[in-house]
Amino acid sequence: MSSATTTATDTNPAFVLRAIKDVAFENRPIPQLRDPHDVRVHIAQTGICGSDVHYWQRGRIGDFILSSPIILGHESSGTVVDVGSSVTNLKVGDRVAIEPGVPCRRCDYCRAGDYNLCNDTIFAATPPWDGTLAKYYTVASDYCYKIPDHMDMEEAAMVEPVSVAVQICKVADVRANQTIVVFGAGPIGVLSQAVAKASGAKKVIAVDISQARLDFAKSYAADETFLPPQAEQGEDPVAHSEKTAKMIKEQFGLGEGADVVLECTGAEPCIQAGINVARKGGTYVQAGMGKENVVFPITTACIRALTIKGSIRYSVGCYPNAVHLVATGKVDVKRLITNRFKFEEAEKAFELVKAAQEGVFKVVIEGVQ
Amino acid sequence: MQNPSIVLYGPGSAKLEDKPVPEIVDGHDVIVRIAFVGVCGSDVHFWNHGGIGKHVDLTAGIVMGHEASGTISSIGPAVTCVSVGDRVAIEPGVPCRFCSYCRSGSYHLCKDMRFAAAPGPPDTQGTLCKYFKVAEDFVYKVGDEMSLEETVLVEPTSVAVHAVKLADVRAGETVVVMGSGTIGLLCAAVARAFGAYRIILVDILDTKLEFAKLFLGCETFKPSTTASAEENASSLRSSLNLSSTCIDTVIEASGAAASIETGINVLRPGGKYVQTGMGKPKIEFPIGMISEKELMVRGCFRYGAGDYELAVSLLTRAIINVKPLISSTTRFEEATEAWKKTARGEGIKNLIRGVDD
Numbered sequence: 001m002s003s004a005t006t007t008a009t010d011t012n013p014a015f016v017l018r019a020i021k022d023v024a025f026e027n028r029p030i031p032q033l034r035d036p037h038d039v040r041v042h043i044a045q046t047g048i049c050g051s052d053v054h055y056w057q058r059g060r061i062g063d064f065i066l067s068s069p070i071i072l073g074h075e076s077s078g079t080v081v082d083v084g085s086s087v088t089n090l091k092v093g094d095r096v097a098i099e100p101g102v103p104c105r106r107c108d109y110c111r112a113g114d115y116n117l118c119n120d121t122i123f124a125a126t127p128p129w130d131g132t133l134a135k136y137y138t139v140a141s142d143y144c145y146k147i148p149d150h151m152d153m154e155e156a157a158m159v160e161p162v163s164v165a166v167q168i169c170k171v172a173d174v175r176a177n178q179t180i181v182v183f184g185a186g187p188i189g190v191l192s193q194a195v196a197k198a199s200g201a202k203k204v205i206a207v208d209i210s211q212a213r214l215d216f217a218k219s220y221a222a223d224e225t226f227l228p229p230q231a232e233q234g235e236d237p238v239a240h241s242e243k244t245a246k247m248i249k250e251q252f253g254l255g256e257g258a259d260v261v262l263e264c265t266g267a268e269p270c271i272q273a274g275i276n277v278a279r280k281g282g283t284y285v286q287a288g289m290g291k292e293n294v295v296f297p298i299t300t301a302c303i304r305a306l307t308i309k310g311s312i313r314y315s316v317g318c319y320p321n322a323v324h325l326v327a328t329g330k331v332d333v334k335r336l337i338t339n340r341f342k343f344e345e346a347e348k349a350f351e352l353v354k355a356a357q358e359g360v361f362k363v364v365i366e367g368v369q
Numbered sequence: 370m371q372n373p374s375i376v377l378y379g380p381g382s383a384k385l386e387d388k389p390v391p392e393i394v395d396g397h398d399v400i401v402r403i404a405f406v407g408v409c410g411s412d413v414h415f416w417n418h419g420g421i422g423k424h425v426d427l428t429a430g431i432v433m434g435h436e437a438s439g440t441i442s443s444i445g446p447a448v449t450c451v452s453v454g455d456r457v458a459i460e461p462g463v464p465c466r467f468c469s470y471c472r473s474g475s476y477h478l479c480k481d482m483r484f485a486a487a488p489g490p491p492d493t494q495g496t497l498c499k500y501f502k503v504a505e506d507f508v509y510k511v512g513d514e515m516s517l518e519e520t521v522l523v524e525p526t527s528v529a530v531h532a533v534k535l536a537d538v539r540a541g542e543t544v545v546v547m548g549s550g551t552i553g554l555l556c557a558a559v560a561r562a563f564g565a566y567r568i569i570l571v572d573i574l575d576t577k578l579e580f581a582k583l584f585l586g587c588e589t590f591k592p593s594t595t596a597s598a599e600e601n602a603s604s605l606r607s608s609l610n611l612s613s614t615c616i617d618t619v620i621e622a623s624g625a626a627a628s629i630e631t632g633i634n635v636l637r638p639g640g641k642y643v644q645t646g647m648g649k650p651k652i653e654f655p656i657g658m659i660s661e662k663e664l665m666v667r668g669c670f671r672y673g674a675g676d677y678e679l680a681v682s683l684l685t686r687a688i689i690n691v692k693p694l695i696s697s698t699t700r701f702e703e704a705t706e707a708w709k710k711t712a713r714g715e716g717i718k719n720l721i722r723g724v725d726d
Binding site: 105106107108114115119140141142203287298316317 | 397455466467469470471472473474475476504507673675678
């Protein structure tokens with residue numbers, strides 16, 4: 001292989017989820033290039049996602065079940081240290097944002113361009129695959145994107161959640177001059193608001209139950225914010241959601257409703273309110289994950305001829321778009337990082353995300369030096 | 370000989386030679402024992418001119434053939450889709466899988482596509498041989514009720530599927546297909562399978578139109594070779610009782626300039642036009658009419674994701690019967706006779722039998 005910058009005495013410390021609620025540092029073998037298209041990256045920064053915390057605490061998401069130890073982490077940036085013989089887009093020393101899910105390239109989904117639906121995707125930190133919270137990570141070179149010199153490694157790690165937001169807006173087919181209601185002002189919610197604005201949306205309204213989060217969303221990308229009133233004692237929850245939707249439409253002059261609803265919480269009352277706040281013929285996208293089954297206003301969806309779509313991870317073009325949005329300053333990701341930890345403090349970082357305090361937004365862990 | 374192959378060295382010059390038997394290197398590859406190979410207009414062009422765009426290397430030559438059927442003779446260790454002995458249609462172009470086209474579902478536009486019998490560099494050898502290596506996701510099993518002769522027709526049917534999908538033919542449409550050769554006939558058949566209500570085939574040769582009527586039971590029109598495109602379009606509509614707002618879709622499968630112009634003229638405002646026929650690279654084109662009638666005009670190249678699967682299904686379920694299109698079968702050793710026959714305009718689809726045991 002071409003010039004590698006690892007030495008014979010190099011180690012590969014890794015932050016491993018051994019079993020539910022059981023994490024530890026281990027020294028793992030340095031991952032080797034598996035084929036001529038691979039590159040090895042020295043990880044610089046890794047963001048933590050709700051899904052990482054969920055595997056740690058519950059050991060499963062849907063059909064992905066933790067049955068053997070995995071290295072955690074999937075939102076990462078780093079520097080290329082080794083390239084396979086067929087790699088043409090990267091060279092040793094390049095600074096990159098890593099797309100953590102590499103599909104099989106041969107199945108019907110891959111061939112049709114829907115690679116985020118590939119059943120044989122190797123996805124970092126989704127059981128049984130190892131993640132990026134180690135010194136080194138190998139990945140296919142076309143799933144690594146070179147970042148401009150003025151972008152730092154923290155921003156590059158944030159490209160992953162920005163790509164999720166780009167995919168959400170792509171699935172929603174956001175067009176210029178639309179009105180968009182986004183439920184949720186967490187990282188995915190505010191990034192979706194930012195990408196929607198960057199796509200030319202006329203009005204973006206953020207909805208959340210935390211005033212502090214709404215204040216941040218207003219300072220970030222949202223044009224308007226809405227704090228839903230609490231349900232009265234004994235009030236039917238579905239009726240309350242309908243009332244919430246009506247209030248949003250009236251307060252912001254949405255007329256028949258919003259062109260697009262992006263549901264970034266997974267919370268049942270938000271899902272119900274979201275369906276009710278969409279205009280006739282509008283689009284509703286489910287991005288947030290909560291209860292697997294909810295009470296859903298299906299007749300409203302039918303009568304109002306809604307288009308309802310699910311959004312998962314990211315697909316063609318999302319990562320390059322996300323890099324562009326961050327590089328040009330259209331999406332300011334630095335402002336979302338509230339806490340920083342050294343690699344050795346990884347468990348503390350996870351505990352902080354799990355505690356879900358209001359002042360904690362995006363937590364990042366530095367790579368092994 | 371271990372792997373007899375038909376190699377083209379230049380215009381009018383081809384030899385039967387032995388080539389190395391291909392070996393499995395990538396775990397997902399399969400080796401196919403070729404049963405039949407079809408002759409395409411492009412083969413004729415290669416025989417007459419030595420290539421289309423890129424020409425055959427005169428010293429190295431190139432193994433010809435790209436429309437083929439066969440049986441799986443060996444499989445790589447990672448292969449799960451087929452087994453030895455399976456009867457298959459071959460999709461003769463394997464893309465790189467890494468570029469932006471491949472990743473976005475347009476693998477047929479891959480810059481590094483390796484298409485059978487296409488000169489490079491790098492050259493890609495064709496299917497007129499005994500053993501042909503290809504990736505497992507580019508072979509498609511066919512049932513026992515379908516002969517390996519018919520299986521060759523999956524390739525041109527895929528071209529037709531690709532064209533009809535790009536044309537977005539919907540149930541109830543009126544569709545005009547310009548050119549009643551193999552591709553035109555199959556485009557019409559696929560358009561019918563997609564629910565088109567009225568299908569009109571256009572050609573300047575009576576024999577082709579007679580065949581179309583028998584094969585498809587469709588309507589036909591013979592334009593005048595001396596009238597203008599506007600006059601021919603008007604004649605077509607009036608002879609078939611169609612107003613200027615009736616014809617939804619035109620699939621152009623001849624490549625002839627006069628036919629292209631007539632196709633644009635015949636469409637209703639807001640209509641759709643797909644160019645699948647290949648003729649002169651530059652022609653005079655009614656660009657003004659594209660604007661005035663707000664037409665959708667699309668190019669169409671080979672076949673892409675999902676096309677082969679649909680073609681196999683249409684043939685396997687006997688929704689399209691391709692047997693009448695097979696006009697002759699020539700022995701492997703006499704492959705050039707099949708090309709010459711096609712060049713003379715004899716037959717619709719002429720086949721070359723694979724190497725005998």
